[in-house]
Amino acid sequence: MTVRFRKRVLRDSEWYRTPQGTAYCGNSLELLPAIPDGSVQAIVTSPPFALRRKKRYGNPPEHEYVEWFLQFAKEFKRVLKEDGSLVIEIGGAWLKGSPTRSIYQFELLVALVREAGFHLAEDFYWVNTAKLPTPVQWVNVERSRVKDAVTPIWWLSKTEKPKADNRRVLKPYSASMQKLFRLGYNDGRRPSGHVIGSKFGTNNGGAIPPNLIETSNTTSKGRYQDFCRDHELVMHPARFPREVPDFFVRFLTEPGDLVLDPFAGSNMTGAVAEELGRPWVAVELNPEYLEGSVGRFEDGIVKRS
Numbered sequence: 001m002t003v004r005f006r007k008r009v010l011r012d013s014e015w016y017r018t019p020q021g022t023a024y025c026g027n028s029l030e031l032l033p034a035i036p037d038g039s040v041q042a043i044v045t046s047p048p049f050a051l052r053r054k055k056r057y058g059n060p061p062e063h064e065y066v067e068w069f070l071q072f073a074k075e076f077k078r079v080l081k082e083d084g085s086l087v088i089e090i091g092g093a094w095l096k097g098s099p100t101r102s103i104y105q106f107e108l109l110v111a112l113v114r115e116a117g118f119h120l121a122e123d124f125y126w127v128n129t130a131k132l133p134t135p136v137q138w139v140n141v142e143r144s145r146v147k148d149a150v151t152p153i154w155w156l157s158k159t160e161k162p163k164a165d166n167r168r169v170l171k172p173y174s175a176s177m178q179k180l181f182r183l184g185y186n187d188g189r190r191p192s193g194h195v196i197g198s199k200f201g202t203n204n205g206g207a208i209p210p211n212l213i214e215t216s217n218t219t220s221k222g223r224y225q226d227f228c229r230d231h232e233l234v235m236h237p238a239r240f241p242r243e244v245p246d247f248f249v250r251f252l253t254e255p256g257d258l259v260l261d262p263f264a265g266s267n268m269t270g271a272v273a274e275e276l277g278r279p280w281v282a283v284e285l286n287p288e289y290l291e292g293s294v295g296r297f298e299d300g301i302v303k304r305s
């Protein structure tokens with residue numbers, strides 16, 4: 001059920017509502033203080049990246065990034081439950097005119113642990129299988145670098161043991177594992193020296209996934225894209241692939257737990273939470289992106305404010 005907050009600043013910023021969630025238009029720094037302490041189970045977000053050229057979604061410059069982000073981190077920590085999680089997908093960047101990389105996303109991680117007091121529960125990586133070979137100069141012309149296809153995702157937590165259950169994100173077993181279940185196997189010592197115990201052949205309903213999410217984000221078809229085209233709205237240029245919020249919302253929350261995306265963009269996190277029966281709150285600065293995000297929800301599901 002939609003969580004309703006009483007604070008006026010939130011009521012005035014409400015953009016739309018669905019059975020499970022509310023999208024607010026505004027600056028998270030101004031709106032988050034109206035969210036009660038310890039009310040959010042998971043923050044799943046992708047903040048503006050520190051790129052050299054400002055994109056349309058207002059990226060802070062690299063040298064100010066950590067200071068800028070720490071202001072939000074203080075609020076994130078306050079609104080999270082004690083066993084809550086903060087998941088940050090944060091893209092890398094090449095330094096201008098140089099075949100070397102910025103280290104801002106690592107500096108941010110260090111600051112979130114050392115200064116903001118979060119724990120690094122686990123680092124994840126999203127491999128974008130459809131990534132184009134850029135920057136052209138280093139990758140295609142000089143051929144001295146390869147495609148940068150991996151985006152880090154930092155899973156942080158307030159305590160050492162945040163709520164999490166990998167049984168909610170099991171993957172289908174590999175073909176060889178399925179064969180092994182059918183035909184059985186001999187336990188004992190392998191030629192490699194490993195000892196395989198008798199529990200190895202137990203079917204647990206799926207394989208435990210690694211800290212690697214493989215998917216592309218090139219979909220040009222879909223309800224969101226159609227809606228933006230039909231209404232002549234700008235499609236968000238840096239959208240989550242569905243698989244990223246889907247994995248973390250399942251893994252770190254249960255139905256009924258509140259999910260927050262403070263940099264919501266096209267509100268993929270809210271749409272996934274809606275489908276998975278988790279109440280959600282989304283905050284986005286740019287009204288045009290929020291307008292487009294309406295297209296992620298079924299016709300009639302959205303109540304306009």
Ligand SMILES: C[S@@+](CC[C@H](N)C(=O)[O-])C[C@H]1O[C@@H](n2cnc3c(N)ncnc32)[C@H](O)[C@@H]1O
Binds near residue numbers: 058262266284285286
């Ligand atoms: C990388 S995008 C998020 C994209 C999103 N994950 C999606 O799937 O569409 C970051 C978003 O943060 C928004 N933003 C930047 N500063 C903000 C702030 N202070 N408060 C709220 N939103 C902000 C930008 O407008 C941008 O849409």
